[in-house]
Amino acid sequence: MSFHESVVYQIYPKSFRDTNGDGVGDLRGIIEKVDHIASLGVDLVWLNPFYPSPQRDNGYDVSDYCAIDPAMGTIADFEELVARLAEHGIGIMLDMVLNHTSTAHEWFQRALAGEQHYRDYYIIRSPRPDGSLPTSWGSKFGGPAWAPFGETSDYFLHLFDVTQADLDWRNPAVRQEMAKVVNFWRGKGVKAFRFDVINLIGKAAELVDGTPGTDGRDAYTDGPQVHEYLQELRRNSFGQDQDSVTVGEMSSTSIEACVGYSNPDNGELDMVFNFHHLKVDYANGQKWTLVPYDLAALKRILDEWAVGMQAGNGWNALFWNNHDQPRALDRFGDPVNFHAESATMLATVIHLLRGTPYVYMGEEIGMTDPEYTLMSDYVDVEAHNAYAELLATGESAERAFQIVHSKARDNARTPMQWDDGPTAGFTDGIPWLRPTNQDRINVAAEQDSERILGHYRRLIQLRKSEPLISEGRYESFDAGHEAVFGYLRTLQQRRLLVLANFRGEPAGVQIPPEYADGTLLIGNHDDAVVSREMTLRPYEALGIVVEP
């Protein structure tokens, strides 16, 4: 089966299920819930990092790539999980954090101790003649991207937290180590990989400031040699498996670059994540702001990427949610008045598009952002840095909190809500991050009503039974509509029209005559009637198919 027909389920292991009462999810917890995962009909499970780590960035600060954090489990647990999922035909997709290591990693420690070989693994530079930092780049988590390298007068680069040191991919020894890491996990039966911020590995030999007034990202993103490095990594590792599946996470990228990464002729990756559609509620491109989202921009971006990637024979990973994003249901839906309707509308839009859909744990039951009221509820370093910066720029404490509340990554990291108990069935101990609305939203309740869960199962099934969805051509439909996002998919003589009302009021749409005689393939209201002049109910979404 091709990855065009696949659906990936993303698990944040720390928050899925804790089996030993320490409040942190573990691999045995995932094993315990294999039946739930299998019941969705997904093909792959992407696990966020579970490697040994000081947890400064929740596991994206890796201190050993070829081991498992004891808090998460053992290699034996991992092997059991692989086997249990395989019984259901599900593979594992591992998260490879190859742009940087934790400063606690042995390589960085040996570099600090003065071993030149390991010093060359990292990006270390002297200050400029005037004593200022090597470049003006900012860390993506706030503050400058350079920190003093031990007791020396030099600085090391960290595009993320100060404990996440960027590796120098220009060094062939680094590239060999990275292929070895991928091959270690291939040896454990893993064939699918997600590469973290992989378009940042192609930094030039000479580092220069980016556009003035920005954090400098244009000076190192999608850099000159990234395609070459990916081709080499593929040849030396995952490319040796016929049925490997790979996805690259692309930070601040372009359609052109992503076509390059995912066009099969280039021999790089199968597909790419980009985030442009999730920046439509950023004021002036700034994340830590609070403005209503721009539906016209959302529609335009989804359409541009669908059209552009298709034209270049690239392939998109399709998603609304992940561990870095506030819940899409709170951003683009209405979890208060139209909880099930807006959750299923969003799912329909993504699952019928051209690309490979990803479902983030909890999305299948309509999980929302937590109802936190205090900064002390948040754990993420990024949220605390942002709060401090907002206060420093003169925002009131109340406003700063509201902004963090709307954008924090912890919004997605709260424990999976299995039942309505005090810890949502996540742990017998004290959860590392607190759940809040499990009395209303939980798996047990969804099993009974199936309003959202059932819709996800149907969508996932459809991708496998309908080549129109997995292989059809994409075309935009009624792009100017102010409430409805619509698109067409066609394969030979079969056609599909997808309509989704993004507003909490009814929306009229005129559909082309040939579709007025079509049949409903799927909808989030079971009594929808297809006609020439349709009125979509609040957050209604449907797919109408026309046979030749």
Ligand code: GLC
């Ligand atoms: C990616 C991860 C994010 C992490 C960052 C640095 O964006 O998804 O969680 O903080 O990379 O590794």
Ligand code: CA
């Ligand atoms: Ca645990």
